[in-house]
Amino acid sequence: MGQNLTPPSGDGGDHILPVDLKAALEERYLAYALSTIMHRALPDVRDGLKPVHRRIIHAMSEMGIRPNSAFKKCARIVGDVIGKFHPHGDQSVYDALVRLAQDFSQRYPLVDGQGNFGNIDGDNAAAYRYTEARMTDVAALLLEGIDQDAVDFRPTYNEEDDEPVVMPGAFPNLLANGTSGIAVGMATSIPPHNAHELCDAALHLIKHPDATIEKLVDFIPGPDLPTGGIIIDNRESIIEAYKTGRGGFRVRAKWETEDLGRGGYQIIVTEIPFQVQKSRLIEKIAELLIARKLPLLEDVRDESAEDVRMVLVPKNRTVDATLLMESLFRLTELENRFPLNMNVLSMGRVPKVMSLKDVxxxxxxxxxxxxxxxxxxxxxxxxxxxxxxxxxxxxxxxxxxxxxxxxxxxxxxxxxxxxxxxxxxxxxxxxxxxxxxxxxxxxxxxxxxxxxxxxxxxxxxxxxxxxxxxxxxxxxxxxxxxxxFAKATPLGRRRTQFAEAPDADVEAIQQAMIEKEPVTIVVSQKGWIRALKGHISDTSTLTFKEGDGPKIAFLAQTTDKLLLVTTGGKVFTLGADKLPGGRGHGEPIRIMVDMENDQDILTAFVHDPQRKLILASTAGYGFVVAEPEMVANTRKGKQIMNVAMPDETKLVVPATGDHVAIVGENRKMLVFPLAQLPEMSRGKGVRLQRYKDGGISDIKCFAMDTGLSWEDSAGRSFTRNKDELLEWLGDRATAGRAVPKGFPRSGKFAG
Known part of the structure; x- marks a missing residue:
């Protein structure tokens, strides 16, 4: 028989060794992290290749698939790569091979593909049994001299063959083709550059090894992306990015207007930012169009064939093309930021972030x-x-x-x-x-x-x-x-241009992103807010939650900014388009902004940048503030009037005319020139009127020439001219005289 069927003798122990979990995990995770950093995600600074790309090119070289030889099936190439050099999934290797052949992914493709290798819309390549490939001249340059002991070789994973540690790299591949990868605890992202410019910079560096980055940027003004586009960063930030090896580039689509005759036009986008899928971009614009976020745009169409041609149709011929594009750049990937993080393997061993000169x-x-x-x-x-x-x-x-x-x-x-x-x-x-x-x-x-x-x-x-x-x-x-690869050749021609972003009015752009519609803003006593569609003059029919009622209602447009002033002297800003609709009772303002619990909404109104207001507190202090100073762009709001309990901000009135009339709860009135009030952007203010007890009741600005008018509770109007107001005229902070005859009981100027 020869086979022993009896169980082995022993004590039945299963030879389990106790291991410290922390040490075991650390050791295994470190091994994984190192293999990811060294053998997967980061490129070598010398040839700009990650191991998978190096192995693909080496396998093609071994198979004799040169630029001038016949195409060979990708299935054969992938088979050789995973069989001899790269023991990973066939799909991952084929995906890497496909990317090397795509002229919209690689500035200088290393693989010449025949068949369907995908497109800029994000469609996949055909399966590897249908496609064929061979090397390009760039790949041949990278290999030049490999059979002349130009580089070290190491055994492959099964030690049957040898593979190069690094390619001879006669082409500046790292910067010319760029790369991106995510390792463990570090990542890399390098945009493609122009080979002609890189050669010029390298030649300068040979003559002047101590050249500055500023000098090198004269030769390499910035990336040169396969899909073109326009870089809108200034030279300073580009130099800074190349100095530190970290930064980013803002890339915009290239567009022009096409005249349709009779004053009409449409916008044609001919180049889109690098690594943006065109189909996804158009879907996003269409979604924004349906969501009515792009009021200046009528329609978007894709008329691309070999070249990119996206058509953007404006709402009407009066729309400013620059403004429309600025709003699109803000909301879509027509403007994209490509990060720069030159984290590469220096000397093939040490991962570090390098500057342009180091590379x-x-x-x-x-x-x-x-x-x-x-x-x-x-x-x-x-x-x-x-x-x-x-x-x-x-x-x-x-x-x-x-x-x-x-x-x-x-x-x-x-x-x-x-x-x-x-x-x-x-x-x-x-x-x-x-x-x-x-x-x-x-x-x-x-x-x-x-x-x-x-x-x-x-x-x-x-x-x-x-x-x-x-x-x-x-x-x-x-x-x-x-x-x-000179700029005179079709492949070497610079594709990405540089430009300053046009100085568009930020306000105008924000307006361009909101559809203008009339709304009625309603604020309840308990601080709930809503925006009803249309201008409603009669708000008496509105319903409120139990125990709540109307406080303020005013008309606005969805493009307006609303200012909300609290009793604590704080001002919050809300966009009228961001408010909940008129169905239901709206939402509490406290959800939208960070309001203190012991404060209430004093008033709310549409922001008018031309206007000035007087803020007055219960104790009779106040000052003038220009409305633009009150706008706050965060949830926290802006403290404008400094008040401490029990004193509160009580009145907000427009500062018009040249005089101020103020009435206290003691029914004494004082009139003084508006010029006596200081204009401030924040503070407690100055005393307006002196009181023994009680506080302020109402305040009004008016022009002395037209006189001071008020209405009593019966709706009758009274007006007093300059001569009739003489006994109340005085300086700010005096006590004033008892109100004139016929002044409303409520102590307010309006009944």
Whole structure:
């Protein structure tokens, strides 16, 4: 039988070892974090590639799929990558391959795809059994010299093959194509740049290693995105981002107006920001249109074919195109921010955030290293060939003797080695020589080759000995790359432009985002607020919660700002379009703003930036404030009048005319010039009228020429002119005189 079926002897113990959970978790999580950082999410600064991309290109190179060879099925490429180099899911590898082929994702695609590789609308590529691919010239540049010991190789995951640790990288791929990735505890995000500009900056850096970032930004003014667009950041913020390696770029869609004749026009968007899906963008605009958030826009259409063409139809021909676009930039991804976080693997080992100069410097150092390694490799090859040529020359000069030895000796090798003091390699070459090579001409060819190789050897040795020559050669290589991707070529042409954002009026833009409709604002005594559609003059029919009733009702437009003043001297600002509708009882104002519990709403009104108001407190203090000073853009509101309990803010009246009439609860009236009141943006104010006991009852501003008027409870009007008001006229903060005859019992100027 040979198979033991008896159970093993033992004490039945299951050999469980106690492990400290914290230590075990730390060790495992650290291993995971390191593998994510090093082998998945962050690119190497030298070739700008993450491992999956490097393995895809290496696999294509191994399969012989060069830029000039035939296309091969992506299924074969993916199979090779996951079978030999990258033990991960086939879909993740194929997705990475597809991205390398998309000209709207990669500024300089590394893969030349044939078939459906997806589009800017976010549609997926066809399955890998249908698509084909080969390398582009950019990928070939990245590989240049890989078979000449330019870089180190390491064993693959199953140690059957070798793979490059980094590519030779003759193309400035990290900055040219950009990258983004999320590791553990760190992320990277680099936008694509223009290769011509990067080469110019690198050449400058070779000549001036201590060049400043400001100087480099002269060559590289900013990213060059595959989808074009317009960057609207200023030079200072771009320099700052490149200095620190962190920042961002605001990218806007490129648009123009198209004349439809008779004064009509439509807006055409021809370029959208990088990594924005066009179909999703149009859906978002359509949603905002339906939600009536874009009152200036009538319709949006997609008329794109090969090129992007989004049509935006304005509501009417009087709409300002810039204003319409500004409102769209605020609400949609027609303006997008692309983050910059140059977190890369420095020297392939250390993740760190690098500046633009650091990145270029490391790439140049790598190029120099590759040059030296390739030169040494070539030198070794030349030495080997020269050795062989020396042996062949000996054979030619003594050809008859060589033939004799080979014919007569049992072991010709040692005999020849001894006879002409040749090396093993030289004799092997002689013995392997074909008879055809015994032509007369061959000796001359050998001498010429020997001469040429000796010359090349001297050149390489000179190169390896001189730092200056090495940099010269690196510069020459970069010049060649620059020629290939110059701005004059279709691929090298700069796509992204720069512009200052137009100075649009913020108020006007906010108005442009709200549909203008009439509403009636109603505030209840308990502080509930609602906005009824339309202008309702009779609000007596409105219902309120039990124990509640109407307090203030006024007419407004949805585009208006409302100011709410509390008894504690605070002012809150609400947009009329943000209020709950007229169905039901509305909502408590306290939900919308941070109001203190011991304070109530004193009054509410439509904000008029041209107007000035007088604020007065119960104790008889007050001042003038300009309305724009009262606007608060946060939930916290703005403290305008400083009052302490039991004193409260009591009155808010428009500051018009040139005089102020004030009445106290003691029924004494005082009239004084408005000029005696200070204008402040916050404070307690000055004393308006002096009281022994009681406080303020009412206040009114008027023009002395037209006189002071009031209404009694019966609705009769009274007016007193300047002469009739003489006995009440005085200075601010005096006590005043008893009210004139016919003044309302309520102590108010209006009945």
């Amino acid at each position: 270029l410097t490391e790439w140049l150092a790598h190029r120099k290293d590759v040059l030296v390694r390739r030169s040494r490799f070539r030198l070794a090859a030349i030495d080997r060939r020269l050795e062989i040529l020396g042996g062949l020359l000996v054979a030619y000069l003594n050809i008859d003797e060589v033939i004799r030895i080979i014919r007569e000796e049992d072991e010709p090798k040692p005999v020849m080695m001894e006879r002409w003091s040749l090396t093993d390699i030289q004799v092997e070459a002689i013995l392997n020589m074909r008879l055809r090579a015994l032509r007369k001409l061959e000796e001359f060819e050998i001498r010429t080759e020997h001469e040429n190789l000796s010359k090349e050897k001297a050149e390489i040795e000179a190169l390896l000995a001189s730092d200056e020559m090495q940099w010269k050669t690196v510069a020459w290589e970069i010049q060649e790359v620059k020629k290939k």
